[in-house]
Amino acid sequence: MPRHQFREIMKFIRFDLKDQRSARLVKDKFDLVSEVWDSFIENCSLCYVLGANITVDEQLFPTNARCKFTQYMANKPDKFGMKFWLAADVGTKYLSNGFPYLGKDDNRPPNQSLSEHDVMKLMAPYLGKGRNVTMDNFFTSVSLAEKLEIQSTSLVGTVNRAQREIPQPVNTIKAPLYDTVVMKNNKITLTVYQGKKNKKVLTLSTLHPNIPIGNDQSIFQKQCHFIIQPSIESISIKTLASTGFYNILDLAGINAWVLFKQITGERISGRIFLQMISVELRTASAQSRQSRPNMRCPSSQATEQESEPAAKCQHRQCQVRKCKNKTFDLCNKCHMSVCGKRVEKVLQCCSECFVDDQ
Template sequence: MSRKRFHQILRAMRFDDKMQRRARFKNDKLAPIRSLWDMWRHRLPLLFNPGSEVTIDEQLLPFKGRCSFKQYMPKKPAKYGIKIWTAADVSTSYAWKVSIYTGKSGEARELPPQLLNLKGRDVLSSVFAFTNNTTAVSYMPKKGKNVLLISTKHRQPAVEEGPKKKPKMITDYNRCKGAVYTLDQLVHNFSCQRRSRRWPLTLFFNMLDISAFNAYVIYTHVDPSWNEGKQARRRLFLHDLASVLTAPEIMRRQTVPRTPQSLALVKEMQATAHGSAAFQAAHREEELPRNLPEVKRKTCKRCTNRTIGTCVSCGHPICKQHRAPISCQSCNQK
């Protein structure tokens, strides 16, 4: 499609019924994209089985427009944006589960006061709390600082030997926390993000980026020998993914594009799809020459602007400013 058509689609893109949004927005801050977001995040854990280690960390999706749940995180490079909690597989960085932070909720689980109170505790001390399937630890690395961590993997109050006496939960987390950082870095290296002041559109672009990365992880697990040994495997995968997604639309085109490069691409894909020499021969005569003559710009009849347009009545060069619906303004005044 043309760039103009692409921008028209971006301006008109919506993910819900705007007439009913106000009533839903009172109880749901994600109302403009809630239905699409829920369908997407519910499918992520169904398509891939992670390994034995899954870590949870926060991502900051850069955004500086209006958003009621926009966060300020000074330690992040973007500082302002939408905070997303992501559970990623440690070995592959596959985004297994995601959740958007929209503010504090009344149903949040409270921690025991023994984990929050630091009075009377020794430096480098650890306090553990257990439930049926969860373990929490409070570690005090120095006076006045409290490090809290929750895990569903560890079931013993193990503390490593050494000068810092760190709990094994914290050392394991430090070893595995890079999964979300790696996911964030890889997603931003090859991104379809476009500048926008509408947070649902920014979130939609991030969904596409994560989906493309997850698809790459799944594909390389199904076929590990695909482009094995190449450093740009993910770039090659994204190129093939774009070709597969656009091929049906190219094949159904009724009119061919004007530029020689685009025309050659369309004919090649259509010929490959049909796979016959007769199809190629039937369309060979319709191909335009590759070296088209360069169109020279001329001075407008009514001003000094350079233009390639001409009046259909008198044939003189005329720019857009002095062009009438049918002919130039000079011909209409006669």
Template structure:
């Protein structure tokens, strides 16, 4: 019943387990997130957004307050929080102003500042965009997209089986490369071809489809070119690639074998590579299978329903193995394909479940929201693979991960906001206290950064004793000596501020 694998590379990777790449072991949800949304991406977005903000403010004769890195991270944290709450269709002002909504929104920043950042968020230099658009219609987002894909490729070691499929990011605004896919629920959107790990749905690499260029002929062998381009980083690893009928062909199977990669995929019924014997026929019996073998390529034609035929191609299987225990007597190629084909569909479903997407007319923002969703999913897969004890015996691991990630992203800016303006409204201060951000904690943190305090006379001792100490009372911040101080454990000390 086991598959006969011809190449040595396939045998060496038969039991490979996915794991973070060396040097990429996450310590916390934010650390896992930082591996995908890196500092160079954030710095580029801050620079381009500030240029746009200054231009827009100058037109209105106003002054623009530059976006800092912490403030941008807080903006991303609030966006992810909306995805965690499944409130992406709720208006921004309702999220920030409603008393029953999550207090993290109003504790992080004002609704006006959030809308200003979202309005001016840019991903490239506007002054040089026209020149880059001559050769790349995705110029407004290309640099950030390439940086993100580079991070995805080098952070994770996939299983022995990966899958290539497409994702349609819903969008109906103005865009030169918008696609119409009637089989998808959204119908219109931006098409992205993804290479995903079949078991964990980790997104390894992607290609945004630009469509036919003006003045050029339609691309030929698009499926073959896409798979070869996405699998270029897996060359000589012996891994198996799963594809659907759009990509699968005999030329693709031969091209992958030359790179020591195997292929399992479904063939279209009108494919010229299918022998006449294997095509649909009313005379064929239910649950019957026909096999064909040539040049390390196996083709199987299976009848799952009356007058219907499923035809698959494989360079991983080389015999007529059938699952005899099954009532339907499915060939092993069919069962293997069914168990591994859902990687990208699962990824797309998980991304849409807790998506941070908001309504917008700008396609770069649509791409950016999708990058945030995929980055959050990849960070979760990476973190869970190294922290199996995280939220054991619960079914909402990813939701808890997003909650912790959002809080870690917004906390530094929340502290800066309170430190810069200690006279914030009481409702905002009380919201900050829910997440452990208080004036006392800020003062303790400042004291820790400043180092040991100067020694002064203990305010409890009489002046004639002249007893000096560097310790401060945690309540009144007066200097006290050891005789007039009390020792408490760290748990009680921290619990006092909560």
């Protein structure tokens, strides 16, 4: 695709009315693309039934857009971006629920932490169904485990040892290398593993009442390594609406790949699958373009009139005001080659013919 044509398409990617934008952003900071995002999440939840294990994590989608809720995270490859809270299936990495982080949420109770509020919101459609949720140390807490246990949902996740809920002996005890200590409180099991000389790994679980202990260092890895963080490749976008829209395309591509494998049983990489989708979309667009006479070169029109195989349509230089852009398009009136910058979309004619008509 030519660069100018891509930029022309990007100009029209809008999901709201400009004159109503200010009033709508007061109610919803994500209103520029929230309607499309909500429809996407609804379709994702309807098209696939998640398994027994669900993982909750954060995603930083890179963007150069300037807005109030752009985040800076030094530990991410792209430092600046928009943060999304996502819930996905552990086995297939299928995304089922998610929402953007827009700053302070007025609906969050004052006595509830941000991480706990986000997990309960993501898991709301799956509570009371006997599922398990895995997470990293940002989300895991004893209070969250107790609330999920009431809703018949188990929890497995790493814990930050600096939390107040962690017993003091955990930080002071000096265990041998590859040693494991298990602590229990009702249905909550805390496992402390000395993975390195000066580093302990803490895992909180309400799913495993008993943790087998052995001398082999792989025992802990097999029993307590449950955290899965799916990575999502993306590109940097400069506007808020485009950021949300392109994130939807990325996530939809992953979900489509999962559904394709589940239905067909084929083993195919995600990269090859996305290439197949792009080829199919491009083929359909090319066929649609050939069916419109005003979008083809005279050589291809003459070939079709002679009932011969269509020849390849060559790029032509724009003939309006000595423009050097290459194009396939023709003016409907003067039949001169005209690029996207010089064409009037309503009448599909060049700017000079449009001025003459006025």
